[in-house]
Amino acid sequence: MKKLKVFLSESKNPHLNIATEEWIFDNLDPSQQVLFLWQNEETVVIGRNQNPWNECNLAKMKEDKVHLARRKTGGGAVFHDLGNICFTFLSPREEYKRENNVQIIFNALKELGITGEASGRNDLLIPFPDGPRKFSGSAYREKKDRAFHHGTLLLHADLTRLGNYLTPNPKKLQAKGKESVRARVANLNEVRPGIEAKHIVEYMVPAFERFYDGKADIEMLSLATVNKNAELKGHYDQLSSWEWLYGNTLEFTHKMDEYLSLGFFDFQFKVEDGVIKDVHIYTDCLYPSLVDELTTRLKGQPYRGDSVKAAIEAAKTKHPDLIAGVSELGQWLLKNIEI
Known part of the structure; x- marks a missing residue:
């Protein structure tokens, strides 16, 4: 049997x-x-x-x-x-x-x-x-x-x-x-x-x-x-x-762009094994220090929602006068890559 x-x-x-x-x-x-x-x-x-x-x-x-x-x-x-x-x-x-x-x-x-x-x-x-x-x-x-x-x-x-x-x-x-x-x-x-x-x-x-x-x-x-x-x-x-x-992903580029209250933003993430190897932010935003802050904070981080949240919260602390615009930017990013 x-x-x-x-x-x-x-x-x-x-x-x-x-x-x-x-x-x-x-x-x-x-x-x-x-x-x-x-x-x-x-x-x-x-x-x-x-x-x-x-x-x-x-x-x-x-x-x-x-x-x-x-x-x-x-x-x-x-x-x-x-x-x-x-x-x-x-x-x-x-x-x-x-x-x-x-x-x-x-x-x-x-x-x-x-x-x-x-x-x-x-x-x-x-x-x-x-x-x-x-x-x-x-x-x-x-x-x-x-x-x-x-x-x-x-x-x-x-x-x-x-x-x-x-x-x-x-x-x-x-x-x-x-x-x-x-x-x-x-x-x-x-x-x-x-x-x-x-x-x-x-x-x-x-x-x-x-x-x-x-x-x-x-x-x-x-x-x-x-x-x-x-x-x-x-x-x-x-x-x-x-x-x-x-x-468990090979290197890829994720591009997203949108008109927001702080200006037009075009984010291009280069991701390998789920980690942000590089990020380029093309924008007509009038606050280059904000762009530099986000670029530095995101590079090298896992490509996931909590990395974006941490970068956005740090940017709010550094730029208290831009909290509303930075929050909007964060919500848009999270909608595109949140997991």
Whole structure:
């Protein structure tokens, strides 16, 4: 009888759930079959090599209380909310077949009255009168002794939300075409009204057990359990850290300009590994000492909101007669780079 393990996350914290995936991939016994089901609160998940300042509207995300997470694998940005559920399968490499995992998903959905079909390498579709539409995308990883397959199932996700938090290069929009992507996607509640994550868990775990003809050891995970597992805590501490989320970027330049009460300001930050290596402030402001003060205070600091706040507060102290204008300048800067 095969050794089966199921993890169910009680936490909606994206850093814990993504860390759990990494822990499963890096640390678990690869001879067993593993299923992990989880959901994230509203989160933009970016790829390992993406730049959050270039890709994301961080100010809007902060305003709407949307998390930022960065995975260790490549690819583009995706949006998670409680309208979808994520699945992760781990298998011994020599026994891995994507078709097995797809069959487990389809067997569970069949119990809910949903018939799906597989397409290409990564997509699962539902047939509609106007043609099939995608309700799941997935990706694959492997190393010498294990294979890893993960993806999402759209239940009742808001399919327009991602666009609110991305600032993609116009060339990407021209190449991809938002409407064509939206037209091919469907939520499962369009064919099974009222479907929730609990229903997927209720039917997926037994489908997993039936497929492998065994009884799974089921473990619940939460933030409270992290400290009991040093390996998992290590992944969580890394993936939730500022250094990983924001500092893990190559050198880039962030330019912003605006007309303010103190004059026109054009800030150009050169940032490397999340640290301000250089900053140039082009302005017609009549107070050059203020510009010098801000330049000196910002250079060498982490590219984050508290660095800006500290520089602005110092400038207010040095220039008490300019408090209103400096405050306005600070609010504008924070809106552009606050995290």
